[in-house]
Amino acid sequence: MRVQLDGSERRILTELQGNARLTNQELAERIALSPSPCWRRVRSLEERGVIRGYVTLLDxxxxxxxxxxxxxxxxxxxxxxxxxxxxxxxxxxxxxxxxxxxxxxxxxxxxxxxxxxxxxxxxxxxxxxxxxxxxxxxxxxALRAVKYDTALPLGQFDEQDP
Missing domain, CATH: 3.30.70.920 (Lrp/AsnC effector binding domain/regulation of amino acid metabolism (RAM) domain)
Incomplete structure (x- = not known):
């Protein structure tokens, strides 16, 4: 079932897909939210199953x-x-x-x-x-990886926020 995401949530997810080790303070600064609402949004994304977990990518x-x-x-x-x-x-x-x-x-x-x-x-x-x-x-x-990415292209298929 698809979950509706607002612009702030998409920005949070984009940042976390790039670096899941960001502190809440760093994340909040990057997406222009204060820390408390940022933390609540991350928790909500986890509870709704949008964020399934956090992993370390190995070489x-x-x-x-x-x-x-x-x-x-x-x-x-x-x-x-x-x-x-x-x-x-x-x-x-x-x-x-x-x-x-x-x-x-x-x-x-x-x-x-x-x-x-x-x-x-x-x-x-x-x-x-x-x-x-x-x-x-x-x-x-496979001879070599030409492209390997784990980040989903958020917002690519949704209407953008006004």
Whole structure:
């Protein structure tokens, strides 16, 4: 369900997406609010579920993750049980950072990170290929990230405040 955001809330979210470690004082100064109303708005955004949490972004290479692989998976059947089982198994694997149910040729698109190609081969052999109901798997190794951003484009699709 979509939550209506006013201009101040969009500015708060834009600032926090860029740096979630801002103090309330710094945030209030950046968006031209006093600290108390700024804090109330942040709390409201958290309570309404707009802000789901705060994370630290790591440099994958510096922590030994050298490969990012996009994996298309097609299931043999699309029964409720097959879909549910596949999705539950995906949730158990931390190397799968993202999983999307797709339209088109593949049923799912996975984003998998591993330290090296051999680890991805092991992931396929020990997990993906052993799942019942998997009909086809196509893997695409990323050569380099051209653009990677976690910030959502707020206000891009809404009418601007007068």
């Amino acid at each position: 994958p290479r510096k922590v030994g993750i050298g490969e990012s692989v996009f994996c298309n998976v097609t299931l043999e059947r699309h029964t409720e049980g097959a879909v549910e089982r596949f999705e539950m198994e995906v949730m158990r694997h931390p190397e799968i950072l993202e999983c999307y149910a797709m339209t088109g040729d593949a049923d799912y698109l996975l984003r998998v990170v591993v330290d090296e190609v051999r680890s991805y081969d092991r992931f396929l052999q020990e997990f993906i290929f052993r799942l019942p109901g998997v009909a086809n798997v196509r893997s695409h190794f």
